Amino acid sequence: MTTKIKFLGAAKTVTGSKHLLTHRGKSVLVDCGMFQGVKKWRLVNWEPFPVDLNTIEDIVITHAHIDHTGYLPRFYRYGFTGNIYSTPTTKDLSDIMLVDSAHIQEEDAKFANKKKFSKHTPALPLYTIDDALGVLEMFNTINYGEEKEINKNIKFKYFDAGHIIGSAFAKFELKRENGENIKILFSGDLGRYGEHILNDPEPGDGVDFLICESTYGNRLHTHEDVEPKMAKIINDTYKRGGRVIIPAFAVGRTQEILYHIGQLQKKNLIPLDMKIYMDSPLAIKATRISCDHKGNLNLEIIENSHGKCPIYCSNLHIASTVDESKAINKITEPIILISASGMCEAGRILHHLKLGLPKRANTILFVGYQANATRGRRILNGEKSIKIHGEHVPINAHIEEIDTFSAHADYNEILKWLKTFSKPPKMTFLVHGDPDAIDAMSQKIEEHLGWNTYIPEYEEEIVLDEFL
Ligand SMILES: [Zn+2]
16 A cells, blocks of 8 residues: 655645645545646636545645635535534634635626626536535644644644644654654744744654645745834824825734734834724634634743733724725824725725725725736836726825835745754655745755755645655
8 A cells, every 4th residue: 555645736836735645545635725826826726626535534724825715615516415624713814814715716706797707607616605604614723732633554643833813734644554654744834933923944854755835945035024114104194284105915914913003002112192993804703803812822922912912902803794895985184994805806905995095195005915917016117007996096296115014934934844853864855935935945955954855746746655
């Protein structure tokens, strides 16, 4: 009986993470992500799944990002009946994120039908909210460090990956016929060292095989303190009587921004009478979940927060309903406004930009990656006007960027983590990176550590016994 891994996503690309581990005739899927971004990969979401679902026993999820979970409702639609494992925080985040993803699928299909631009009539969603709700019923939660036996020959444990709250890397132990064990570690997405609200990634131990992400395999982050720049932007805008509008991803980035605003308030570095508005239903829920699971956050900041949730800053106002969101438009005093989507492609941020971009007193502050051709990228590139809801909106506001935020380890941080392994794996498979990044990561690992690396292709299957 062989042990194999089949790479069904995130192979030479950064989305669609799905790795099928087969041992002694039983298969476990690690992550079940949706392909996003590049059209060539997005179309794969619509192709028949290349493996018979009846042969997959269970699914182990590393974290709640859609490129690691977003295909689960499609599995439900196909009739998958196994168990799905995640940490408790990942389950709670998935409750909101999978339903949100399904909502987007439904809206996209509706829009395609209205505009009649789909080749299919009627255009159908990849999955529906009912599919998302159905698959969420199949989750089982496993805490960090708790051992879970999937069957008598396959067990695994989660360790904190420090990437987003609840994120994990998963270490499997497989029992062979000869009684020996094979250890395999799936990194999921790896976070950074010395982050404020998240823990450092836990050490990696010694394993026989490693499946490692390489998103930033060719890049280094700067480590400058974000707070002085943030304080200056906020103070300058306050003096002009304007508002600081921050487009931010609802899960992760919004909570980081709130934390830093709270720190600036504590140090008295920004005006304490300046109200902070959080206007994104998903961000509000994600912030609540992060606080419910604050035990997963960095212990030092928990202790310093004296029992309060360290994410919530002072003078924070929450706009849950559409009416509350609209009421923000009427405020005349300077405020800080955080809204989604992070790249200004959809959501309530569009209304705030429409109103805020023409005014010179305001600042639009970008705190996350802006992909090519998105509205966020175009505003950042200095375009003089932009179309929102069919209207041309002139851009007169100040445009600022803090580009030091990232949830992913850069290549030095990945190398730092790999140095915590007690022995070199027999093979390190590099996934979850664009081709340039993944090639660079492979070279770095071979150069600095002398480990063997391999870059799998989509749908490639590797028999691990050959390396033992
Ligand atoms: Zn991720």
